[in-house]
Amino acid sequence: MTFQWDAIWSALPVLLEGAKLTLWISILGLLGGVVIGLVAGFARAYGGFLSNRLALVFIELIRGTPIMVQVMFIYFALPLMVPVRIDPFGAAVVTIMINSGAYIAEITRGAVLSINRGFREAGLALGLSGRDTLRYVVAPLAFRRMIPALGNQWIVSIKDTSLFIVIGVAELTRQGQEVIAGNFRAMEIWTAVAVIYLIITLALSYSLRRIEGRLKIL
Amino acid sequence: MIEFKGVSKHFGSTQVLHDINLKIGSGEVVVIIGPSGSGKSTLLRCINKLEVISGGQLYVDGFEVNDPKVEERLIRQEAGMVFQQFHLFPQMTALENVAFGPIRVRGAKKADAEQLARELLAKVGLAERAGHYPSELSGGQQQRVAIARALAVKPKLMLFDEPTSALDPELRHEVLGVMKDLAEEGMTMVIVTHEVDFARKVASRLIFIDKGRIAEDGDPAVLISKPPSPRLREFLQHVS
Numbered sequence: 001m002t003f004q005w006d007a008i009w010s011a012l013p014v015l016l017e018g019a020k021l022t023l024w025i026s027i028l029g030l031l032g033g034v035v036i037g038l039v040a041g042f043a044r045a046y047g048g049f050l051s052n053r054l055a056l057v058f059i060e061l062i063r064g065t066p067i068m069v070q071v072m073f074i075y076f077a078l079p080l081m082v083p084v085r086i087d088p089f090g091a092a093v094v095t096i097m098i099n100s101g102a103y104i105a106e107i108t109r110g111a112v113l114s115i116n117r118g119f120r121e122a123g124l125a126l127g128l129s130g131r132d133t134l135r136y137v138v139a140p141l142a143f144r145r146m147i148p149a150l151g152n153q154w155i156v157s158i159k160d161t162s163l164f165i166v167i168g169v170a171e172l173t174r175q176g177q178e179v180i181a182g183n184f185r186a187m188e189i190w191t192a193v194a195v196i197y198l199i200i201t202l203a204l205s206y207s208l209r210r211i212e213g214r215l216k217i218l
Numbered sequence: 219m220i221e222f223k224g225v226s227k228h229f230g231s232t233q234v235l236h237d238i239n240l241k242i243g244s245g246e247v248v249v250i251i252g253p254s255g256s257g258k259s260t261l262l263r264c265i266n267k268l269e270v271i272s273g274g275q276l277y278v279d280g281f282e283v284n285d286p287k288v289e290e291r292l293i294r295q296e297a298g299m300v301f302q303q304f305h306l307f308p309q310m311t312a313l314e315n316v317a318f319g320p321i322r323v324r325g326a327k328k329a330d331a332e333q334l335a336r337e338l339l340a341k342v343g344l345a346e347r348a349g350h351y352p353s354e355l356s357g358g359q360q361q362r363v364a365i366a367r368a369l370a371v372k373p374k375l376m377l378f379d380e381p382t383s384a385l386d387p388e389l390r391h392e393v394l395g396v397m398k399d400l401a402e403e404g405m406t407m408v409i410v411t412h413e414v415d416f417a418r419k420v421a422s423r424l425i426f427i428d429k430g431r432i433a434e435d436g437d438p439a440v441l442i443s444k445p446p447s448p449r450l451r452e453f454l455q456h457v458s
Contacts, residue, residue, distance in 0.1 A: 121268055122305035122364075126319045126371055127295030136322055140309055218308035218353075 007185035008192045011176075015189075018175030019196050025089070025171060026158045026200075029096025033157065034150075036101030041108025046134065055105060062102035068163050071095040075167045088169035092161065100157045107149040111142040144215045151208040155201045162197075172196060219244045219375060219406050220265060225274035227260055227430075234260050236430045238274070242408065242423075244374075247401045249417035249438065250410045252427035253453060258410045261427065262377050265408065266290075266297040279374055295323055298368030302380040304360040306352040312339060312363045313348040319371040331370075338366035342396050358389030362396050375406035382413060394420075412457050418442050426450050 043055040062070070075091040078084060086094070115138050123133035162173035170178075176193040180186050220242040227235035234257040242248055252258045263269040264276060267283055267290040276283040279296045306315050316335035320326035326334070339345050342362040352360050361381055368376060378397065382390040394413065398420050401407055411417070417424050417438045424438035426449075434441055434450055445451035 116305070118301060118303055118305040119307065122299075122301065122307070124291075125266055125268065125294055125297075125299035125301075126368070127291045127323045129291055132322060136318075137307060141307075144309075 001187065003191075004185060004188055007183055007188040011179045011183070011185075011189055011192065014175050014179055015172065015192055015196060018170060018172035019200070021089070021169065022158070022161050022171040022173075022197075023200065025092045025096060025161045025164070025169070026154075028093045029161075030100055030154055030157055032093070032097030033100030033104055033153075036097060037104025037108050040101065040105035041112065042134065044105060044109045045112040046130075058098075059102045059105050062098055063106075067095065067099050067160050068166060070099060071164055071167055088164070088167045091167055092164040092169045092171070095164070096157050096161065099160065100153055103153050103156075104150065107146050107153060108142070110149075111145040112138060114145060115141045141218060144217050147208060147212050147215065151205065154204060154208075158201060158204070159197065219246075219279060220408070221275075221277040222261075223275040223277075225264065225271050225276050227257070227264060227269060228272045234430050235264070235271075238432060240425070240432060240435070242406070244406050245404050246423055247405075247407045247421050248409065248423045248425060249413075249421040250408065250425045250427060251412065251414065251417065251453070251457070252433075256427045257430040258427045259379055262379055262408060262410050265377055266294045266299055268299075291323075295371055296374045297377055298371060298373035298375070299377045300361070300364050300368055300379065300381045302383050304352070304357070304364045304384070306360055306364055306367070308352050311349050311351055312344060312355065315352070315363055316366045316370045319367060323371050334370055335366070338369055339363070341369075341399075342366045343392070356389060357385045358392045361385065361393045365393070365396055365400075369400075375408065376400065378407065378409040378411065380410055380412070382411065414442060414454060414457055426453070428453075 040055040040058055043051040044059070047055065071091055074095055075086060075088065079086060119137050119141065120133055123137035124130065128136070161171050164171055165174045165177065168174065172193055176189050180189050183189075220240070222238045222240040225235060225238040226233060238261065250258045250261065260269055264271050264283070265278055271284055278293050281288045281293050283293060306312075307318065310318060313332060313335050316338055317328070317331040320331035320334055321328060336345065336348060339348050342365055344359055344362055344366070347355060347359060347363075352363070355363065381397070382393050385393065390413070394416050397407070397409070397416070401420050409421070421438045424434070424436060424441045425432055426434035426441070428449055434446065441450065442454060445454055
């Protein structure tokens, strides 16, 4: 079987549409995931009894179930239980938010706890409130330690969006499958799909390396 | 300025401080010595509530430290602390470290805070190091920046927790020199240290803590030259 470049060129506009959607799901989902992760991670590290337990239950629940089950639960089961209508795109974004949020919470907790207790005490001893000490002393140090693990999680989450094929959201993998259903050029199209994912993830790795170079771990 | 009334402190089931009664007035320079694990650092850390006392009463600058209505940060703003391991903020330059307190705690403007920080760095002999990060400074320099950082909040008293224990002998004198200047300016100071010589020359009062109790409390020159108890005599032989 010969590799037909034409099949790729003619499918490219459709695939790029899919790639655009993949990027949107990833960007919105990961922004939300970082917010959820920071809140849950700080709650685990420094929260009171209740917030600590709530965060722990959330993390265990999400880490302990497959993302594919999560997205199907949100898209198919949730509307049966509560009166919400959720479109496939929304379900995909929410799934990435809570799923990456649970992992980012653990990344946050690990980084925060690895900061020498003495820096926190130094902030407190100056007369800063506990909250300001976290904000101005601990968080800037912890963030630097989070970057490598955060990059890892971002790449995992971007690739996880391909699983949303099961709820019919027209992201990159789904678009690839639809093209193949019409032209049967599996070799060309899956190659093109893989390369597009690789371009996205390599661009992310590269920018993370640049950021890491500027924010040394202290 | 500081008053302990029957203060005790437990860590779990271990009692580290027993019935501490101690009054420290304004302008006093009190050196606390004692063996490792005797509770001297804990006693110091109770003053700015880095440790919470288990029993008794403790007053600092008119605040009752264990009164839940008293915000601990108000006490801490009046009691600057210097740590054994310096704990300078590593992501900030020396100048930023010193200006941090005035900006974040006292609400000073950045320009005013930096002006004050420059003056304090000059005072500890580090004016030309203002732009350096802690990792680019020697231990002695870091500790002097840490003293400037604590002074920048304009505290009424200063607490020193073994400020020279992490330093090479030849770097100690530069830190002790800064502390001596501070004592001569009339700053109220409580210093946990093993520097007996410093205690004799600079302190107005020496306290010897043993097994969580105040064992001796008096004039440094007298206590050091004629230790009244065998325990203190033995301890002094070991540290000097």
